[in-house]
Amino acid sequence: MSHLNEEQLILFYYSEEGDTLTAERHLEECGExxxxxxxxxxxxxxxxxxxxxxxxxxxxxxxxxxxxxxLPAGGGSGIKAWLRPGPWRWAAAGAACAALMAAAFLAGRxxxxxxxxxxxxxxxxxxxxxxxxxxxGDYLERSQMVLIELANANPKDALDISAExxxxxxxxxxxxxxxxxxAHTGDTAVSSVLEELERVLLDITHxxxxxxxxxxxxxxxxxxxxxxxxxxxxxxxxxxxxEGPAATTAATRAGQKL
Amino acid sequence: MELTDAAFVARARTGDTDxxxxxxxxxxxxxxxLAFRMTGNEQDAEDAVQESFLRAYKQLGKxxxxxxxxxxxxxxxxxxxxxxxxxxxxxxxxxxxSDPDMDDPILxxxxxxxxxxxxxxxxxxxxxxxEAMKELSASERTAFVLRHFEGMCIEEVSRVLGCQPGAAKxxxxxxxxxxxxxxxxxxxxxx
Numbered sequence: 001m002s003h004l005n006e007e008q009l010i011l012f013y014y015s016e017e018g019d020t021l022t023a024e025r026h027l028e029e030c031g032e033x034x035x036x037x038x039x040x041x042x043x044x045x046x047x048x049x050x051x052x053x054x055x056x057x058x059x060x061x062x063x064x065x066x067x068x069x070x071l072p073a074g075g076g077s078g079i080k081a082w083l084r085p086g087p088w089r090w091a092a093a094g095a096a097c098a099a100l101m102a103a104a105f106l107a108g109r110x111x112x113x114x115x116x117x118x119x120x121x122x123x124x125x126x127x128x129x130x131x132x133x134x135x136x137g138d139y140l141e142r143s144q145m146v147l148i149e150l151a152n153a154n155p156k157d158a159l160d161i162s163a164e165x166x167x168x169x170x171x172x173x174x175x176x177x178x179x180x181x182x183a184h185t186g187d188t189a190v191s192s193v194l195e196e197l198e199r200v201l202l203d204i205t206h207x208x209x210x211x212x213x214x215x216x217x218x219x220x221x222x223x224x225x226x227x228x229x230x231x232x233x234x235x236x237x238x239x240x241x242x243e244g245p246a247a248t249t250a251a252t253r254a255g256q257k258l
Numbered sequence: 259m260e261l262t263d264a265a266f267v268a269r270a271r272t273g274d275t276d277x278x279x280x281x282x283x284x285x286x287x288x289x290x291x292l293a294f295r296m297t298g299n300e301q302d303a304e305d306a307v308q309e310s311f312l313r314a315y316k317q318l319g320k321x322x323x324x325x326x327x328x329x330x331x332x333x334x335x336x337x338x339x340x341x342x343x344x345x346x347x348x349x350x351x352x353x354x355x356s357d358p359d360m361d362d363p364i365l366x367x368x369x370x371x372x373x374x375x376x377x378x379x380x381x382x383x384x385x386x387x388x389e390a391m392k393e394l395s396a397s398e399r400t401a402f403v404l405r406h407f408e409g410m411c412i413e414e415v416s417r418v419l420g421c422q423p424g425a426a427k428x429x430x431x432x433x434x435x436x437x438x439x440x441x442x443x444x445x446x447x448x449x
Contacts, residue, residue: 010434014405016412016427042445043438044406050387053300055290060283067282067308071275071315145313151344152337154397156425230345 004033009040139174140236143197146171147229150204151220155213162209169205172198193231200228263327271318282311285328289335295403296339298388299346306342310335332404332418340396347392383444390440394433397421401429402437 004012004023012023027034146167153159179194200223211219223229263284269277286307293306313334314321321330394402397419404415416426 006435006438007431010431014430039442039445040434040438043441044434046383046441046445047387047391047406047437050295050384050391052291052294053303055287059290060286063286063307063311064279064282067311068275068279070308070312071278148337148341152340152396154419154421154425156422224344224348227348229341230348233341233345 003030004037006036006040009033009037012037013040013044136178137236137239139171139178140232140239142167143171143175143201144229144232144236146204147200147223147232150216151223151229153216155216158210158212159216160210161204161207165205165207165209168201172201172205175201190235193228193235196226196228197232200226264323267318267321267323267327270315271321278315281314281327285331286311288328289331292332292403292408293335293339295407296336296399297342297346298391299342302339302342302346306335306339309338313338326417329414329417333420336400336418340400343392343399344396386444387437387441390437393440394436397425397429398433398436401426402433405430 004026008023010016012020012027027037146164150161150164153161175194175198179191179198182188182191182194204219207215207219261280263281266277266280270281289307289310290303293303293310294300297303297306310331314331317334321327391399391402400419401415404410404418405412410418412423412427412430415430416423419426419429
């Protein structure tokens with residue numbers, strides 16, 4: 001039998017497939033292959049020596065306590081199900097969100113403030129801003145998901161991205177609205193990130209619905225080069241931090257720390 | 259008899275958060291191990307665990323009930339972890355332009371290396387291994403972590419990666435070959 005190649009040795013190491021008995025016999029007889037296999041074993045054993053922080057049996061409960069309050073209201077169905085991706089749902093949600101934002105913006109800008117006791121006005125303002133934060137946070141997360149799914153796709157052949165395109169298309173109008181709001185309020189950092197995001201989403205929307213692995217790689221490189229995912233995450237993280245009851249600043253101000 | 263994941267997923271989809279809590283409690287430790295192997299960072303791994311469950315919950319409606327919940331969850335965690343790794347890499351590249359002396363960590367090893375057994379325990383080797391892992395591409399790293407640390411067979415790895423078994427196998431090959439090239443010099447007998 002000729003020598004075992006590296007791939008055969010790797011498969012043998014993992015007991016994965018192939019004629020393991022023949023490979024085993026060959027290793028007994030062939031010093032060269034045995035040395036090669038020994039070297040492979042030593043390297044993989046050293047990789048095994050990487051420490052792994054332990055988590056106790058109660059870890060699952062700790063995780064649950066941390067995420068419980070962050071789970072969207074309505075559970076895995078009901079209102080949440082209504083909000084799940086789907087052409088008409090996102091379109092409706094986007095339109096509702098856009099209308100809410102536009103109305104809030106215009107109302108705040110042009111309507112004279114109604115006389116209210118100071119406390120009540122402050123409470124209303126905080127509640128409104130929390131709602132806005134949640135909407136913006138949700139929107140950023142959806143944008144991020146579309147980009148991550150494309151960035152992490154690893155197809156062998158042409159990939160159908162029509163579902164992602166549909167979602168990207170639904171997000172474009174929201175992006176535009178948030179960007180315009182940010183521009184109006186002078187949040188140039190946020191406005192600039194959203195402008196980049198809008199451009200990327202538009203490009204995805206207008207790309208062919210089936211793209212080759214090469215085109216996907218090009219898209220992935222562009223996402224990486226522009227660092228758009230990182231910027232969205234920072235923006236999203238700042239928005240999430242302000243979702244709490246103490247939030248008092250406007251949604252678009254969140255990104256000024258960028 | 260212990261109920262299956264599928265039963266809890268079905269209940270969670272109707273809005274039963276207690277059912278989802280069971281899934282969180284069942285899979286958290288495995289997910290943490292996986293995320294830590296992927297990110298090499300405890301804090302990132304914690305973030306990945308939490309975000310993965312939150313995303314899974316939000317996307318329960320998209321989950322195909324015929325599939326394995328664990329595999330699906332792994333996939334979400336993998337994607338999120340890879341994203342963290344990429345972001346971290348990009349940030350470090352922006353903060354510290356590459357130092358030509360550090361391009362090949364193996365070359366900068368002192369000549370009087372201790373014996374491999376002792377080196378395997380040293381912090382320096384751990385660092386070299388961590389660096390070598392970071393040099394793997396996303397698919398190589400994912401496939402290697404699943405095959406080597408999680409003990410999944412190639413077929414299962416391909417399901418998590420969403421690719422053909424042949425592609426998963428080649429990702430494992432490339433990962434092991436790269437690791438071997440990077441770490442073998444450390445394994446040579448003491449001089």
